[in-house]
Amino acid sequence: MSFLELQDIHKSYKMNKTEFPVLKGISLKFDRGEFVSILGESGGGKTTLMNIIGGLDAQYEGDVLLNGKSLHNASTKQLDSYRRQTIGFIFQNFNLISHLSILDNVMVSLQMTKLSRKEQRDRATALLDQVGLKEHRHKHPNQLSGGQKQRVAIARALASDPDIIIADEPTGALDSQNTQEILTLMDQIAASGKLVICVTHSQEVADHGTRIVHMADGVIDQDKHLKDPFPVTDHAEMAAKHLGFGAMVKMALKHMRYNFSRNLLIIFGASIGIFSVILMLGLGKGVKGYINHEIYSQIKPTAVQVAQKTSSEDAKKLAVTDSDVSRLKQLKHVKKVQLGFYTQGAQVQYAGTSSTAQIVQTVTDQMLAKSIKKGHQPATGQVLIAKGFAQKFNKKHPYKLIGKKVKVSITAMDKNHLPVVMTKNLTVSGVTDGSGGQLQPNLQTVKNLYHGKKLTFRANFATVMIDSLSNVTSVQDKIKGLKNAQGKARYQLTGAGAIVSTLNTYIQLAFYVLAGIAGISLLVSAIMIIVVLYISVSERTKEIGILRALGVRKRDVKNLFLSEAFFLGLFSSILALAFTELVALFANNLATKYIGYTIVEVTGNYLIFGIVVAVVISLLAALAPSSRAAKLDPIEALAYE
Numbered sequence: 256m257s258f259l260e261l262q263d264i265h266k267s268y269k270m271n272k273t274e275f276p277v278l279k280g281i282s283l284k285f286d287r288g289e290f291v292s293i294l295g296e297s298g299g300g301k302t303t304l305m306n307i308i309g310g311l312d313a314q315y316e317g318d319v320l321l322n323g324k325s326l327h328n329a330s331t332k333q334l335d336s337y338r339r340q341t342i343g344f345i346f347q348n349f350n351l352i353s354h355l356s357i358l359d360n361v362m363v364s365l366q367m368t369k370l371s372r373k374e375q376r377d378r379a380t381a382l383l384d385q386v387g388l389k390e391h392r393h394k395h396p397n398q399l400s401g402g403q404k405q406r407v408a409i410a411r412a413l414a415s416d417p418d419i420i421i422a423d424e425p426t427g428a429l430d431s432q433n434t435q436e437i438l439t440l441m442d443q444i445a446a447s448g449k450l451v452i453c454v455t456h457s458q459e460v461a462d463h464g465t466r467i468v469h470m471a472d473g474v475i476d477q478d479k480h481l482k483d484p485f486p487v488t489d490h491a492e493m494a495a496k497h498l499g500f501g502a503m504v505k506m507a508l509k510h511m512r513y514n515f516s517r518n519l520l521i522i523f524g525a526s527i528g529i530f531s532v533i534l535m536l537g538l539g540k541g542v543k544g545y546i547n548h549e550i551y552s553q554i555k556p557t558a559v560q561v562a563q564k565t566s567s568e569d570a571k572k573l574a575v576t577d578s579d580v581s582r583l584k585q586l587k588h589v590k591k592v593q594l595g596f597y598t599q600g601a602q603v604q605y606a607g608t609s610s611t612a613q614i615v616q617t618v619t620d621q622m623l624a625k626s627i628k629k630g631h632q633p634a635t636g637q638v639l640i641a642k643g644f645a646q647k648f649n650k651k652h653p654y655k656l657i658g659k660k661v662k663v664s665i666t667a668m669d670k671n672h673l674p675v676v677m678t679k680n681l682t683v684s685g686v687t688d689g690s691g692g693q694l695q696p697n698l699q700t701v702k703n704l705y706h707g708k709k710l711t712f713r714a715n716f717a718t719v720m721i722d723s724l725s726n727v728t729s730v731q732d733k734i735k736g737l738k739n740a741q742g743k744a745r746y747q748l749t750g751a752g753a754i755v756s757t758l759n760t761y762i763q764l765a766f767y768v769l770a771g772i773a774g775i776s777l778l779v780s781a782i783m784i785i786v787v788l789y790i791s792v793s794e795r796t797k798e799i800g801i802l803r804a805l806g807v808r809k810r811d812v813k814n815l816f817l818s819e820a821f822f823l824g825l826f827s828s829i830l831a832l833a834f835t836e837l838v839a840l841f842a843n844n845l846a847t848k849y850i851g852y853t854i855v856e857v858t859g860n861y862l863i864f865g866i867v868v869a870v871v872i873s874l875l876a877a878l879a880p881s882s883r884a885a886k887l888d889p890i891e892a893l894a895y896e
């Protein structure tokens with residue numbers, strides 16, 4: 256049984272439904288130790304035959320038997336492993352991978368063997384030594400002469416110790432001196448017991464081998480044995496595997512480094528999109544925090560003011576009663592409920608001056624101690640007065656009003672809806688910043704005013720104290736959710752606290768919109784990555800062909816591009832994070848100086864979000880180009896100019 260046997264191979268190319276037969280029944284037998292030259296006219300089908308023998312082309316009729324085993328029905332995967340293990344290719348135009356060093360070019364084949372990393376390096380170095388290029392191993396292909404490049408290709412073809420070396424015009428691009436050197440090397444390969452099949456136009460090359468096969472018009476018209484084949488010694492096959500994940504990632508990184516300046520620009524461009532999104536989120540959080548801080552520095556954040564939900568002005572309908580208090584008290588996380596009274600327009604007279612206080616509101620626990628600028632909380636018969644209002648009576652020294660009696664008149668309605676003016680002299684107990692209204696008596700003082708005129712006093716709001724800040728929103732929601740007998744909302748939230756959540760929603764919304772706009776630049780980044788990867792696939796079509804010829808699987812080619820996209824995303828996000836931190840530092844320094852608050856709040860979550868978004872977008876962008884790369888036909892890719 257021959258080592259390699261071709262049985263009646265037919266192959267046609269279809270062009271516009273017309274078939275062009277190229278191989279018209281080729282039957283040949285080859286053995287190891289042979290150095291076979293295939294001669295024939297140009298366009299006679301030699302390369303076509305080599306592609307079939309090399310497992311690059313599976314579209315033919317007839318069969319190829321390796322050690323008696325048919326290749327014809329082999330799957331793509333089996334053909335990949337056949338090329339990896341059994342075939343070594345040497346091409347006329349060398350087909351080295353330009354962004355890899357000489358050593359790494361040889362290593363690509365070795366990375367698909369089960370040798371350890373050190374054994375791979377040692378073998379690659381030894382092979383480069385064998386072809387006389389050990390000293391040049393760290394150079395890139397474009398730093399070598401043609402002859403040197405072909406010697407690298409020979410070292411690479413030998414790397415995985417394949418049994419068959421297919422050389423397609425290996426000396427076609429070389430001068431006579433280099434041709435001689437390459438022929439000597441190929442002689443040595445055949446002498447080591449391998450089968451060397453060499454397509455050539457040169458009689459000089461053909462005469463060098465052990466056998467000449469001549470093709471004409473798609474058939475073999477001459478098969479001449481010049482010498483005996485070299486003796487074959489059995490050797491253990493080098494165990495093969497597919498390209499490891501680590502090796503592929505390294506290859507991706509090497510390519511990125513080779514095109515450093517271009518990749519740096521892409522990374523920079525993509526990082527701007529990610530940076531804007533993270534910054535907008537951080538700014539949103541910061542501004543929200545700042546506004547809340549400002550509001551809550553005026554009022555207690557855990558206190559919520561509740562009033563009846565009605566548009567009526569009728570004191571009866573507005574009344575908040577003991578039953579409301581007990582209803583509110585029953586809610587979880589409510590610590591205390593305090594009744595309060597609020598009215599507009601009280602007349603205040605002092606030392607011959609009269610002025611109207613717009614807002615009169617009883618003091619509650621919601622009031623912050625710091626709101627009282629001078630003086631103390633009002634006891635019954637006393638009142639707190641806002642500084643601005645106090646200035647109406649004593650412009651220069653508003654605090655001098657403390658301890659003085661002011662005449663306060665509040666108008667209420669009696670049973671018949673007729674106005675009744677209630678007047679009382681109240682002692683000013685202190686001066687406030689005005690956050691709770693112009694005039695603030697305690698509840699009992701107001702009750703006494705009503706009782707003095709035999710009117711019924713009705714509280715018109717309640718202050719609900721909540722146990723902790725984290726429960727405020729849920730309690731607010733529960734209060735808003737309480738229904739009356741008609742199934743309508745019973746209460747509404749009033750006071751500054753009520754607008755906080757609405758305000759927060761608006762701020763949040765505004766920054767989501769801004770982050771959305773920033774997202775558009777992220778989209779532009781993604782499109783840029785898609786374009787770059789498409790260009791990269793086109794640029795590297797030949798490299799893909801080379802990798803596939805070396806036995807790299809489709810999946811690995813796809814992963815190679817995906818890895819590059821992953822790194823583009825990762826590096827972009829890292830750069831974006833650095834930008835964000837820098838801008839945040841700068842903005843916060845300024846903000847702290849002017850408003851005493853850090854305005855950009857970039858949390859760890861936003862940073863993680865930035866990285867994840869960048870990587871996911873890059874990977875999504877890479878899906879189509881990398882699939883295109885994986886689907887490329889290896890023969891077409893190799894022929895790509």
Ligand SMILES: Nc1ncnc2c1ncn2[C@@H]1O[C@H](COP(=O)(O)OP(=O)(O)OP(=O)(O)O)[C@@H](O)[C@H]1O
Binds near residue numbers: 295296
């Ligand atoms: N993909 C293809 N589609 C259509 N025709 C093709 C294709 N590849 C090769 N051919 C044709 O098949 C014939 C054989 O081509 P092949 O490259 O095998 O010849 P060759 O003997 O290697 O030629 P040369 O010595 O010039 O390299 C040619 O006529 C070529 O035009």
